Amino acid sequence: MQPHDFKPRRFVLASGMLLILIAIVFLLGSENAPITGSFIAGNEYFSNIQGITATSELAEISTEINFPESYMPISLDDCRTVFITDSINTITNYSLSLAEENGICISANLVFANPIYNSTEINETSYTVYFGKSLQKITFSSETPANNAILTSNNIVITAELSLPEVPTLVWNGNNEPMIGNGTTWQASKANLSNADYTFKVITEKVTTGLRTITMNYTIPLVQNQTDTTNSTNTTNTNITIIPWLSFTSATPANGTTLTTNALVITLNASFSPIVEFNSSGTIYTYSTTQSETNIWQKSFTGMANGLYKYRAYLGNLSTEIRYVRINYTVPATNTSNQTTSAEQTPQAQAESLQAELLIINSKPSKDITFNIPLKNTGTRNITSISGTVEVYKAGSFLETIDLVGTPSLLPDETGQLSAQWAAPEFEKYYADAKVVWNSQSFIASQNFTVGEPLLEVEKFAREQNGAKAKITLTLANRWIEPINAVNPKFNIYNGSQIVSSVYTSQQDIPAKSPVEFTAEFEITDIQSVKVDAVVEYSGKTLSQSLEAAKTQVIASEPPKVEAPKQSGLSGITGAFLKIGEGNNKITTIIASAVLLAGLVVLVGFKLPRDRKKAYIEEYKRRAKLWQEYVQKTRQTGQPLPPSKPNLPFQ
Numbered sequence: 154m155q156p157h158d159f160k161p162r163r164f165v166l167a168s169g170m171l172l173i174l175i176a177i178v179f180l181l182g183s184e185n186a187p188i189t190g191s192f193i194a195g196n197e198y199f200s201n202i203q204g205i206t207a208t209s210e211l212a213e214i215s216t217e218i219n220f221p222e223s224y225m226p227i228s229l230d231d232c233r234t235v236f237i238t239d240s241i242n243t244i245t246n247y248s249l250s251l252a253e254e255n256g257i258c259i260s261a262n263l264v265f266a267n268p269i270y271n272s273t274e275i276n277e278t279s280y281t282v283y284f285g286k287s288l289q290k291i292t293f294s295s296e297t298p299a300n301n302a303i304l305t306s307n308n309i310v311i312t313a314e315l316s317l318p319e320v321p322t323l324v325w326n327g328n329n330e331p332m333i334g335n336g337t338t339w340q341a342s343k344a345n346l347s348n349a350d351y352t353f354k355v356i357t358e359k360v361t362t363g364l365r366t367i368t369m370n371y372t373i374p375l376v377q378n379q380t381d382t383t384n385s386t387n388t389t390n391t392n393i394t395i396i397p398w399l400s401f402t403s404a405t406p407a408n409g410t411t412l413t414t415n416a417l418v419i420t421l422n423a424s425f426s427p428i429v430e431f432n433s434s435g436t437i438y439t440y441s442t443t444q445s446e447t448n449i450w451q452k453s454f455t456g457m458a459n460g461l462y463k464y465r466a467y468l469g470n471l472s473t474e475i476r477y478v479r480i481n482y483t484v485p486a487t488n489t490s491n492q493t494t495s496a497e498q499t500p501q502a503q504a505e506s507l508q509a510e511l512l513i514i515n516s517k518p519s520k521d522i523t524f525n526i527p528l529k530n531t532g533t534r535n536i537t538s539i540s541g542t543v544e545v546y547k548a549g550s551f552l553e554t555i556d557l558v559g560t561p562s563l564l565p566d567e568t569g570q571l572s573a574q575w576a577a578p579e580f581e582k583y584y585a586d587a588k589v590v591w592n593s594q595s596f597i598a599s600q601n602f603t604v605g606e607p608l609l610e611v612e613k614f615a616r617e618q619n620g621a622k623a624k625i626t627l628t629l630a631n632r633w634i635e636p637i638n639a640v641n642p643k644f645n646i647y648n649g650s651q652i653v654s655s656v657y658t659s660q661q662d663i664p665a666k667s668p669v670e671f672t673a674e675f676e677i678t679d680i681q682s683v684k685v686d687a688v689v690e691y692s693g694k695t696l697s698q699s700l701e702a703a704k705t706q707v708i709a710s711e712p713p714k715v716e717a718p719k720q721s722g723l724s725g726i727t728g729a730f731l732k733i734g735e736g737n738n739k740i741t742t743i744i745a746s747a748v749l750l751a752g753l754v755v756l757v758g759f760k761l762p763r764d765r766k767k768a769y770i771e772e773y774k775r776r777a778k779l780w781q782e783y784v785q786k787t788r789q790t791g792q793p794l795p796p797s798k799p800n801l802p803f804q
Contacts, residue, residue, distance in 0.1 A: 194236040198317050199283035200224075206279045209272040214265055218284050220258040228667050230630075231286035232258035237265060239280050244268070258285065289360045290316040300365040307346045307371040313339045313355040313362070320550035324354045328408075329584070329601075345472040346371070347400055358547070397424040399468040401476070402449070408476040415482040416455040419464060423450055427468040433460075436594070442466075457482070458531050459508040461598055481510075506532035507539075507563070511587045511598035517606045520577040524555065526589060526598075527570050530563035537562050541571045541589040547581060557589075580605030581634055607692040608632040609640070612668050614687060614698050616680045623680030627671045627687050627698075631663040638662040640691050642671050647684040647702075 201221070207214050218235075226232055233251055237244040247265035251258065263282065269275045294312035298304060313321055315337040323330045323341045332339040332355070339355075346369045354364045404420040406412060421427050421442065429440045429452045442450035457480045465475045508529040515522055524543045530536050541557035560569025571589060582603050589596040613628035625644050631637050640663055646654040658671040677683070686699040 194238070194283040197234075197236065197286060198289070199236065199286055201283070201285045203282045203284065204279060205282060206277060207267050207269070208277050209267070209269045209275060211267045212270045214267050214280070216263050216282075217260055218263055218282060219260045220285055224258045224285060225256050226258060226286060228664075229253060229256065229258070230666060230668075232261065232284075234284075234286060235261075235263060236283040237263075237280055238283075239268075239278050242268065244280070289319060289357055291321065291355050291357065291360055291362045293355075293362065293365075298365065298367045300363070301367070303368045303370050305370055307348075307369060308342070308344045309346070309367070311341045311343070311353060311355070315339070315357070319357045321355050321357050324356060326352055345470070347473070358550075397468055397471060399423045399427055399466060399471040399473060401466070401473055406476070406478050408474070409478075411479040411481050413481055413483070415457045415459075415480060416453070417457060417462070417478060417480070418454075419452045419466070420445075421450045421466050421473075422448055423466075423468055424448065425468055426450055427466040429464060429466050432463045458506040459510070460596060504532055504534045505536070505592055505594065506530070507536060507589075507591050507594070507596060509589055509596045509598070511585070511600055513585060513600055513602045515602070515604055520580065520604055522575040522577055522602075522604060523572060524557065524575065524585065524587065525570060525572045526557065526587060527568070528560055528563060528589075529568045530565050533565055535562065535564055536591050539563065539569070539571065539589065539591045541587065543573060543575075543588075544586040545575065546584040546586070552578075552583075557587075577604040580608070580632070603634070605633065607635070607637050607694070609637060609663070609689060609691055609694075609696055611687075611696070611698045613670075614700060616685060616700055618678075618680050621676060621678060623675045623677045625673050625675070625680075625685060625687075627658070628668050629663060629671065629689065629696075630668040631665060633665060635665050636662055637691055640669070640671075640689065642687050642689045644673050644675075645686050645688065646675060646677065647686070 201218070203216075203218055205214065205216055220232065224232075229251065232253065233249055235247065235249060237247060244265050247263060249264075250262040252260045252262075261284070263284075269278050292314045294314060297311050297313075298309055311323060311332075313332065313334075315321065318336045321332055321339050323332050325341075325343070330341065332341045334340055343351075348369045348371055350366060350368050352364055352366050354362045356362070400422050402420040402422050404418070406417070419429055419442075426442055426444065427450055429442060431438045431440060431454075440452050442452045445451050459480050459482055461477060461479050463475055463477045466473045508531045509526050512525040512527070513522065514525065526541060528539065539559075539561055543555045543557060545552045545555065555573045555575055557571035557573045559571040563569055577583065582601065584599065584601050586599045587597070608631075610630050610632055611627065612630040613626065616623060616625045627642055627644075629640065629642070639660055641657055641660040643655055643657050645652045654675060656673045656675065658673050661669050661671065663669045682702055684699060684702045686697060689696040
């Protein structure tokens with residue numbers, strides 16, 4: 154090969170090859186399709202994961218994530234939440250623009266700053282993006298009674314299968330009860346159920362099964378009593394068949410009742426004399442009952458100390474449900490100390506007695522919680538040791554145990570308290586189980602409580618002109634754990650500082666932890682030239698936002714969707730391209746880059762073969778022109794001509 158003159162056409166060819174190289178890298182640089190599954194990140198479950206590799210030359214990383222087909226979450230917020238990590242650090246500052254249709258998440262554009270931008274120590278790093286909170290599913294096993302089932306057994310087992318590991322809660326007749334299990338399989342058993350209708354469902358933090366209703370139609374086994382009567386004249390052999398029964402009457406306090414007296418009467422309807430099982434501060438006592446009329450049996454307690462008690466009754470293999478009752482008695486100013494009663498007193502009313510009550514205080518709108526248990530020694534003996542703890546649960550899942558501090562001992566009639574501070578992780582519903590241990594006895598109390606209060610935030614506020622009309626859009630996000638109903642925003646149009654027009658949108662309910670869009674139209678020629686504000690009143694609060702004149706502001710809205718740059722870059726003089734991706738694609742990109750760049754070097758550095766005939770003609774013309782110029786100049790000067798023409802190449 155021979156050196157050649159650098160021509161513009163060669164640089165055009167080189168540029169074309171460079172564009173081809175960029176196109177190939179862009180194609181290879183496309184993100185891999187998301188992998189569907191269940192991934193735990195940041196104590197949350199996600200259904201998709203995507204990898205990104207970035208060099209330190211990129212200031213900002215932009216990528217598109219795609220959800221599986223027909224991905225419909227419980228809330229669109231589940232699609233707006235991502236977890237980004239480089240295995241060491243977590244990136245929390247990001248923007249995400251979600252594309253969705255009718256509640257189905259399609260794709261999202263994710264943008265975040267590259268932490269290693271301009272780093273001299275790290276040239277490249279990999280990020281993992283978890284997105285799309287997983288869809289928890291609860292299914293009942295075949296042994297679980299079906300809805301509207303009529304059962305001939307008084308024992309049932311409820312088994313729930315979860316698609317993702319979580320701690321579920323059984324809602325039995327409207328009351329939350331724990332389940333036994335681990336991971337994704339959980340059970341609850343019910344025994345000795347009376348003939349009646351029962352309802353149940355299983356719930357997790359965000360998912361619930363449908364409510365099932367079952368009917369118990371249990372035939373109690375026959376009890377046979379045989380009576381033999383013998384006298385001097387005859388012998389009688391009588392077989393009497395009796396079907397036993399047992400149930401509380403309406404006179405017995407319902408489960409969860411708080412009594413303002415210090416007495417309790419348990420009344421039962423039974424075929425024989427039942428036994429009452431009474432649980433006082435963790436100690437179980439049994440008492441016989443007295444018949445007050447036919448098939449009616451009673452057990453009375455008086456002089457009871459304030460506190461929580463539970464009881465049930467049983468007869469043979471029959472048993473009632475367990476009921477709870479709280480005594481909250483205020484002693485009258487005058488008291489007759491010599492008053493006597495024939496009813497039996499509980500052990501709590503004797504020498505040792507402690508009055509306690511669980512109070513849960515939330516300083517709204519903060520997440521700060523105070524657990525407080527006021528104490529009073531209502532007995533006649535000293536209480537020498539007092540300690541307590543509170544176990545906190547969320548959606549049936551244990552969170553932590555909190556130690557209570559305060560009064561270590563109490564003299565008779567002395568008061569004190571135990572308390573502790575707790576910062577809730579989020580605005581949510583919780584459950585507290587408190588236990589106070591004193592003089593080897595215990596006080597146990599439980600309570601559901603809620604942290605926070607209703608809260609709306611503006612997620613998007615925008616305006617647009619359409620001919621002679623303007624459309625205003627306001628998206629309100631409910632950050633509260635319960636629906637906020639009857640929300641009716643008002644839009645105001647200003648002329649200077651004066652309101653010239655107002656309109657209310659249609660009234661809507663905003664579901665818990667979900668956004669709702671409100672719109673209104675105005676007759677106006679240029680909505681951009683006037684100030685617009687939105688005013689929302691809800692739950693005793695007022696929320697307002699403004700769009701100033703001559704410009705459009707999108708408040709707290711999703712960032713505009715920007716075409717994601719193909720994450721590749723030109724590295725120094727070598728022109729090596731690195732794909733933002735992983736695995737084989739990166740290797741393929743580097744190989745392709747090396748081959749094409751080698752061709753580019755050959756093209757620029759060496760001469761391409763030329764057309765010999767065309768080159769001959771061009772050179773001939775050039776030398777012929779020079780000869781003519783020489784002849785003309787010689788004749789003008791009168792000098793003799795040379796004997797021959799100039800030598801030509803390629804002869």
